Amino acid sequence: MELAGVFKYLYELLVSTGLPQVWIDLISLVAAAFVVFGFLAVVALFLVWWERKVSAHIQQRFGPMRTGWHGWLQTIADMVKLLQKEDITPATADRPVFFWAPVIALTAAFAAYVVMPFGKGLIVSDLNIGILFMVAITTFTIISLLMAGWGSNNKYSLLGGMRSAAQVVSYEVPMVVSILAVVLFAGSMSMVDIVESQAKIYQWYIFRLPFGPIAFIIYIISGTAETNRTPFDLPEAEQELVAGFNVEYSGMKFAMFFFAEFINLFTISAIGATLFLGGWQGPFLPSWVWFMGKSLFLVFVLMWFRWTYPRLRVDQLMEFSWKFLLPVSFANLIVAGFMKYSEYFNW
Amino acid sequence: MTQGLRTEEFLVNMGPHHPSTHGVCRFLLTMDGEVVVKAVPYIGYLHRAIEKICENRTYAQCIPIIDRFEYCTSMSCELAFCLATEKLAGIKVPERAEYLRIIMVELNRIASHLIWFGTTSLDLGAITPFLYGFREREDILDLYEMTCGQRLTYNYIRVGGVSRDIPSDFIPKTKAFLEKFPEKVEDYVRLLNENPIWMVRNQKVGVMSAELALSYGVSGPALRASGVKFDIRRDDPYSIYDRFDFEIPTGTNGDCYDRYLVRLEEMRQSAKIVKQAIEQMPEGEIKTKVPTNFKPPKGEVYSRIENSRGEMGVYIQSAGDSKKPLRLKLRGGSFNQLQVMPEIVKGGKIADLVAVMASMDIIMPEVDR
Amino acid sequence: MNRDDLIKYLLENHPGKIELLDTGKVEPFFALNKEYLLEFCRSIKTDDILAMDFLCNIAAVDTGEKLEVVYSVASAKNRIRFDFKVVMPYEEAEVESVQTVWAGANWHEREIWELFGINVRNHDNLTRFLLPDDWNQGNPMRKNWDAPDFIRMPEL
Numbered sequence: 001m002e003l004a005g006v007f008k009y010l011y012e013l014l015v016s017t018g019l020p021q022v023w024i025d026l027i028s029l030v031a032a033a034f035v036v037f038g039f040l041a042v043v044a045l046f047l048v049w050w051e052r053k054v055s056a057h058i059q060q061r062f063g064p065m066r067t068g069w070h071g072w073l074q075t076i077a078d079m080v081k082l083l084q085k086e087d088i089t090p091a092t093a094d095r096p097v098f099f100w101a102p103v104i105a106l107t108a109a110f111a112a113y114v115v116m117p118f119g120k121g122l123i124v125s126d127l128n129i130g131i132l133f134m135v136a137i138t139t140f141t142i143i144s145l146l147m148a149g150w151g152s153n154n155k156y157s158l159l160g161g162m163r164s165a166a167q168v169v170s171y172e173v174p175m176v177v178s179i180l181a182v183v184l185f186a187g188s189m190s191m192v193d194i195v196e197s198q199a200k201i202y203q204w205y206i207f208r209l210p211f212g213p214i215a216f217i218i219y220i221i222s223g224t225a226e227t228n229r230t231p232f233d234l235p236e237a238e239q240e241l242v243a244g245f246n247v248e249y250s251g252m253k254f255a256m257f258f259f260a261e262f263i264n265l266f267t268i269s270a271i272g273a274t275l276f277l278g279g280w281q282g283p284f285l286p287s288w289v290w291f292m293g294k295s296l297f298l299v300f301v302l303m304w305f306r307w308t309y310p311r312l313r314v315d316q317l318m319e320f321s322w323k324f325l326l327p328v329s330f331a332n333l334i335v336a337g338f339m340k341y342s343e344y345f346n347w
Numbered sequence: 348m349t350q351g352l353r354t355e356e357f358l359v360n361m362g363p364h365h366p367s368t369h370g371v372c373r374f375l376l377t378m379d380g381e382v383v384v385k386a387v388p389y390i391g392y393l394h395r396a397i398e399k400i401c402e403n404r405t406y407a408q409c410i411p412i413i414d415r416f417e418y419c420t421s422m423s424c425e426l427a428f429c430l431a432t433e434k435l436a437g438i439k440v441p442e443r444a445e446y447l448r449i450i451m452v453e454l455n456r457i458a459s460h461l462i463w464f465g466t467t468s469l470d471l472g473a474i475t476p477f478l479y480g481f482r483e484r485e486d487i488l489d490l491y492e493m494t495c496g497q498r499l500t501y502n503y504i505r506v507g508g509v510s511r512d513i514p515s516d517f518i519p520k521t522k523a524f525l526e527k528f529p530e531k532v533e534d535y536v537r538l539l540n541e542n543p544i545w546m547v548r549n550q551k552v553g554v555m556s557a558e559l560a561l562s563y564g565v566s567g568p569a570l571r572a573s574g575v576k577f578d579i580r581r582d583d584p585y586s587i588y589d590r591f592d593f594e595i596p597t598g599t600n601g602d603c604y605d606r607y608l609v610r611l612e613e614m615r616q617s618a619k620i621v622k623q624a625i626e627q628m629p630e631g632e633i634k635t636k637v638p639t640n641f642k643p644p645k646g647e648v649y650s651r652i653e654n655s656r657g658e659m660g661v662y663i664q665s666a667g668d669s670k671k672p673l674r675l676k677l678r679g680g681s682f683n684q685l686q687v688m689p690e691i692v693k694g695g696k697i698a699d700l701v702a703v704m705a706s707m708d709i710i711m712p713e714v715d716r
Numbered sequence: 717m718n719r720d721d722l723i724k725y726l727l728e729n730h731p732g733k734i735e736l737l738d739t740g741k742v743e744p745f746f747a748l749n750k751e752y753l754l755e756f757c758r759s760i761k762t763d764d765i766l767a768m769d770f771l772c773n774i775a776a777v778d779t780g781e782k783l784e785v786v787y788s789v790a791s792a793k794n795r796i797r798f799d800f801k802v803v804m805p806y807e808e809a810e811v812e813s814v815q816t817v818w819a820g821a822n823w824h825e826r827e828i829w830e831l832f833g834i835n836v837r838n839h840d841n842l843t844r845f846l847l848p849d850d851w852n853q854g855n856p857m858r859k860n861w862d863a864p865d866f867i868r869m870p871e872l
Binding site: 582 | 742743745769770771772773775777778779786788790792795797799818819820822823844845846847848856857868869
Binding site for chain 1: 381468471472473474475478479482538539542544545547548696698699
């Protein structure tokens with residue numbers, strides 16, 4: 001049951017009403033935005049519940065069980081609670097900066113889904129610079145971290161925000177270099193082209209030895225650091241002295257940061273699934289089912305990391321990125337380049 | 348290039364309320380960026396004047412209060428006090444009571460080390476082992492509840508013996524626990540020991556040399572991890588420890604990783620002791636008759652035992668004609684370990700201070716009394 | 717070394733400064749002359765046969781007539797343990813610090829200063845410790861200490 005047909009039908013319906021083209025474009029864009037927004041809101045709610053269940057089962061307990069069947073209404077209950085909370089802004093905070101930080105975080109998180117291929121034909125806009133656009137937009141979160149740290153006017157949130165920003169910036173570089181290896185092979189930055197070049201399972205980039213698995217592993221490690229999850233969550237850990245950039249946020253603003261973090265988690269997993277695991281390619285089932293399945297599998301892997309590993313100290317984290325991941329990812333890129341150039345290894 | 352740049356030291360308060368100070372302890376840190384230049388501990392938030400209170404209680408009434416001296420290992424506190432009183436008055440404890448005491452104290456040592464294991468990994472970010480440790484501890488607490496009705500502060504070991512005999516369920520349940528416990532410890536080993544993140548956070552962090560440890564009076568697993576093979580159960584034996592066969596794990600470097608390994612191994616050795624004690628335990632009485640108006644003769648004694656946090660010592664002076672001790676002084680292992688903390692965290696990062704505090708296994712009630 | 721050898725060894729090497737008390741029930745208990753405190757501590761630490769490198773405990777006692785400070789020492793190498801005390805009248809409540817011999821004595825001495833009011837000479841940090849910073853109600857562990865909210869338990 002391919003969904004591309006449904007959207008095509010709706011678009012035809014719109015055209016047949018006879019409105020001027022500019023109105024049709026406007027309405028279809030706004031509708032697309034709402035669809036994506038709605039989908040992501042549902043995904044975020046689902047992921048919050050799932051994180052709680054996964055963590056609970058890893059820790060040999062049950063997690064939420066009472067609010068609905070196995071607690072599936074728990075997230076909604078939490079959202080309702082957060083909406084009712086008083087929105088406190090510290091008196092000495094820098095008001096515009098404090099206000100706009102969570103907005104930017106959430107906007108950047110959502111805007112990356114313009115080029116996400118949800119299935120065959122299900123992409124809002126197939127830009128020919130797809131993956132570049134996505135990486136660029138996800139980098140906006142750094143600005144929101146710094147704004148949150150600065151706007152709180154609190155010595156500790158500033159330190160926490162700066163540490164988070166430093167961490168995200170350092171791990172962008174190996175992530176982009178590993179993505180570059182895939183782009184090199186696919187020959188194009190368009191997301192749809194990258195997925196189409198993985199038509200058979202042995203063509204998935206994760207299986208293209210030797211550069212594929214290494215690029216995948218580097219991507220996953222950098223992705224964990226991008227979303228500030230354990231083992232890289234020192235800047236926002238409770239057991240540390242510096243409580244993180246979002247210590248002064250409460251109520252709806254805090255909920256926005258929280259949402260943005262889960263959307264980012266899904267973004268990282270979805271990009272990983274698209275680039276390395278074949279995107280929506282797969283037999284028998286509809287393409288969007290394959291896409292969701294692969295992304296959720298990667299989300300599960302990232303959650304598994306969080307509840308198993310201890311966390312790294314800040315200097316160890318930076319050292320790991322600059323002194324280990326970056327040289328390895330460059331070497332990987334060189335190997336990929338050689339493979340692409342030579343006739344024999346170009347598999 | 349650094350000529351024009353100047354860093355300023357600033358003071359940071361790691362306040363009394365903090366998730367990883369294991370109780371209420373305040374550190375005033377002088378920091379230069381991320382590096383701790385000086386750390387000054389401030390204590391006294393949990394001072395309950397136990398020693399003064401006990402000067403106004405009879406010896407039997409002191410025991411529930413001494414329980415709260417170090418509530419993670421209440422049995423050891425009671426044992427230290429009762430041993431001191433029995434030494435003072437020359438009371439002999441029946442055999443069965445000795446074995447029961449050893450079983451309870453060693454199980455308490457395992458329970459305390461499980462708390463340490465959980466909180467250490469929680470402080471370092473691995474949240475799951477906390478729940479695994481507490482899951483094991485539930486079995487031990489069930490055993491205690493079956494015997495004396497309490498889970499944390501027991502009032503079980505009395506002057507002259509123990510207060511009640513164990514119920515019939517106790518030995519089968521303990522055997523079942525000891526059956527599955529080594530595999531659980533193996534689980535912990537597999538989860539954390541070779542984990543590179545764990546190793547890099549703990550190795551070469553908080554190194555304490557043997558001389559520093561001895562001169563500051565540090566004892567217990569922290570001392571043994573620095574290479575000094577000293578265990579009061581072996582070197583100054585009390586009760587009937589000389590009848591059991593167990594090993595004393597030591598470390599070499601004195602860093603957090605060695606302290607972690609020593610305590611994991613101690614859990615296994617304690618399980619071994621409990622197994623032997625259950626096999627050897629005879630039938631018999633559980634308490635020597637001690638007169639209600641128990642007035643020990645004039646004298647003084649300092650008696651020490653090996654607690655899970657180090658040496659726990661009790662000094663009692665008795666005037667000879669009173670039911671109440673003239674002076675009761677308690678000495679806990681954490682007191683000296685907190686004293687040595689500023690020396691070993693100097694020059695390290697603040698995340699290291701959390702790791703060191705967790706690995707030294709400091710409990711504030713022992714420090715403040 | 718067993719108990720009798722230990723007593724003989726100590727009495728021979730420190731004549732006139734130390735005497736055996738009969739109050740010690742298992743380990744020997746000695747009374748030390750207060751002036752020789754620091755010297756005695758140094759010598760038992762550096763002594764090869766004794767090597768008392770571990771200070772277990774410093775306890776202060778208010779017996780109602782005199783003040784006593786009891787030191788419990790042990791040797792990690794040689795398995796020796798004994799205790800000794802210095803006795804002083806209330807007027808001369810002062811003792812020398814032994815923190816240069818055993819660094820761990822620092823906090824123990826701070827505690828006896830705070831709770832008993834025994835001054836410790838040459839201590840580098842005699843400040844408030846267990847009691848609140850603004851405590852002004854005297855030395856709580858003294859026998860003659862009283863406070864409005866200090867209730868004595870009724871005799872059984």
